Amino acid sequence: MGEASGTPGLPPGERIVARLRRHARVLVLPALLLVAVAGAVGYLVPVLDDGWPRLVAVVVAALVVLLGCVIPYLSWLAARTTITTRRVIVRRGLFVRVRRELWHRRGYDVQVRRGWLQRMFGSGDVRLETGHDVPVVLRDVPGPLAVQAAMHELMAAAHALGAPAVGPGTAPDGDTAPWARS
Known part of the structure; x- marks a missing residue:
């Protein structure tokens, strides 16, 4: 299902840009x-x-x-964020797994917050404001300014290429999406 050089589990044309965890401190x-x-x-x-x-x-x-x-x-170990060329996948939870995906095409606001201890260790919180009630916060990410710059570039590329707004399974008319599609 992945590319020829590929990552299994990803659709063709989608590549992993970064895998992130909280700072090891x-x-x-x-x-x-x-x-x-x-x-x-x-x-x-x-x-x-x-x-x-x-x-x-x-x-x-x-x-x-x-x-x-x-x-x-x-x-x-259980909390991981994967940034691909099309989306951001956030996985959390030790006993109850929660997975959340944000498509770059939909757009979001990227903010970086760094406390004095985080600045000292080169980490920070990256907040992805999606317009929903609860924003996605990547806590204590190493190199938050590089993550922010990469997110802006990926969103710009997704908008420039006309990537699908919802991802695989989007209906051609853009109004409805099928429920079950394998």
Whole structure:
């Protein structure tokens, strides 16, 4: 279904421009917590009496690692934004997956917001205002000014080429779109 050089799952003529995740600095605190828990367990287990005190220490340490390290890491991995030549695909969610697509042809406003810490690390929030109630916010993206410039170029290219307004499945008259089309 992709191009000959292609990316599987994409229609012909559509290429991936970028794949983005939040800046990896969000994983610093979980990594420090993991080191601290490992040090505490390494110190406490030999000191505690045999039996249930050691078991409680190990179980509590495992819960802290699970909730404070593993789940944040998996949620960081589960959130991804893919920018293609035709659309922006935002995937979020660890247990409940949410996928949202924005077509460049429809147009949207691209804003960049950077706090002092984000500027220091070269990241920022990219807000895609679509005119709906809830804008799409790509949080803590590395290189937000380059992302903004790329989005503007992709929107301009989509409008210049007369790309479909809704994508595959748009009816020729432009008023209606078929429900199920494979």
